[in-house]
Amino acid sequence: MSLAARDQRVIWHPYTQMQTAPAPLPVVRGAGAWLYLEDGTAILDAISSWWTNLHGHAHPHIAARVHEQLQTLEHVIFAGFTHEPAVALAEGLLQILPANQGKVFYSDNGSTAVEVALKMALQYHHNLGQPRPKILAFRDSYHGDTFGAMSVSSRGAFTAPFTALLFDVTYIDVPVPGREADVLAQAEAALAAGDIAAFIYEPLLLGTAGMVTYEPAVLDQLMRLCRAHGTLCIADEVLTGFGRTGRLFASHYLQEQPDMVCLSKGLTGGTMALGVTTCSKGVYNAFLSADRSRTLFHGHSYTANPIACAAGLASLELLLADACQEGIQHIAQRHSQTAAAFEQLPGVRSCRTLGTMLAVELAVPGEGTSYFSGLRDQFYNLALRRGVLLRPLGNIVYALPPYCITDDELDRVYAVLHELRELVLETVPLA
Structure with a gap:
């Protein structure tokens, strides 16, 4: 057969x-x-x-690194333990990401990287004693297929069976050339209510929307508006990361820096599943406390899998050559x-x-x-x-x-x- x-x-x-x-x-x-x-x-x-x-x-370089890692350590629980591939990959990523990124949180794929960022953003405000229940997103965006990721993505045929179970999101239009002023006005009106925890966006390129592009200047303006209203900025670079837009990250076209970055897809050079959510030290510090209830309660069985991290390191070496x-x-x-x-x-x-x-x-x-x-x-x-x-x-x-x-x-x-x-x-x- x-x-x-x-x-x-x-x-x-x-x-x-x-x-x-x-x-x-x-x-x-x-x-x-x-x-x-x-x-x-x-x-x-x-x-x-x-x-x-x-x-x-x-690719032989990635294959050799994966083979080598398989002879040493295939996996270990990442709560209370660590290993060289995870630390080295985090160090390498923070060297090339926007300079304000300070910590790396590992997960399994692009959707879960987004879920982690959303939970970080919502709990960040909760931990500060100023809870904010809403997220701001582009109307035609796509951020994944898990429930949080679906919630902040465009609503349509793919999400219709689950509409009643998705959380409320405030949408603004994509600021394509000629629409910048309208979109900035939409964002200002949405942010004025003071209840938006984070703005999640695909920087400069919306993939499933039809490879729609927009200019860095208007994204800088949107991010500055968010800063003025205390709203965090989440860059979903699952597609745009690792050179796809011509620079290492689409965020490198900007003057403003995101509070969180979501990575997957090219992270391991297409070898195997791995997700990363990075955040600024300001976000991370909001979770530090003697009170254990302020912990980010999120994890996956295969968090920071050593084989995947080894593939990520090998891919990063190739990328920077x-x-x-x-x-x-x-x-x-x-x-x-x-x-x-x-x-x-x-x-x-x-x-x-x-x-x-x-x-x-x-x-x-x-x-x-x-x-x-x-x-x-x-x-x-x-x-x-x-x-x-x-x-x-x-x-x-x-x-x-x-x-x-x-x-x-x-x-x-x-x-x-x-x-x-x-x-x-x-x-x-x-x-």
Whole structure:
């Protein structure tokens, strides 16, 4: 029996309607930017396997570090114990994060990193004797699939079955160019009530919203407003961290510094699950007390897993090397050149780039822009037939490749984007 057939007998896949979904593609190995199927088919991973894979699949440096760690310590309870990989990774992260970050709290993934930050923010005000029950967030944001993370994300089809159980959130619009003044006014009105504990945001790039970008200046202004009203700022850098926006963190484009930062995805170079929430010393100090009830009561069985931390350290070493930083800038340059050319073509509504992200918004009217659009499935399947993995967000097709991708491989991705544009021209009459 094939791997795909065995899978269909026992597995329930994420974000998948199992009754209508085709058989999953059976991956047997990965190398560099490529995935290899059971039948030998090669697929170029142009989305870094859900934005996680920074340096290429099965990277030997990370594999060697993981192997070495497995011979020494696979796991230990992290309450009352510590180990070298966790301490070294925390030290390394604090050296490159915004300068005000002082402490590292480990968890399991991006959603739990957000949950930790939300609990930190709410309990911070509680510990100060000034409880604040609300969170401020962008209307089209996404922060994860656990209940707190869903609560601060955009409400829609994905969260509809759980609406009655999600906590109340105050939303403001995304400050895209031309809307900055309106959004600042919305934020000022929301913050004036004095009951908002924290503002959580995806800095400069909202991924699942359609790779929507906005400018650092307006985020600085929003953060200054929060500071003036005693509201903490949480930077969700799960997507934007580790070079994705062209700098090590999107927060490095800003003058203001966040009170907390959420990290995952690229944290281990796509090797295995690990989450991190960092915070300023001011936040941390609000939990220090002889009163044990002021403790942050949060933890996971696999908190600071040594193997995951070893993978994170190895990925960080690769990321900070000159070759990787040059690769990031080269991808960004290629994306910018491609976007400038695409914007002049029929069938293209707009293009956006930020660091290693390129998004092409195809001119599809009406329901074609929906995540549930059949045209989106056509885009996905056509790309696969050309040997490229893309996951379009409705009519928005994006590339977010691993940093090891070559010029020839980028050209292959761009060629598929051209073919998708031509499909739109054939399918959708232009006005």
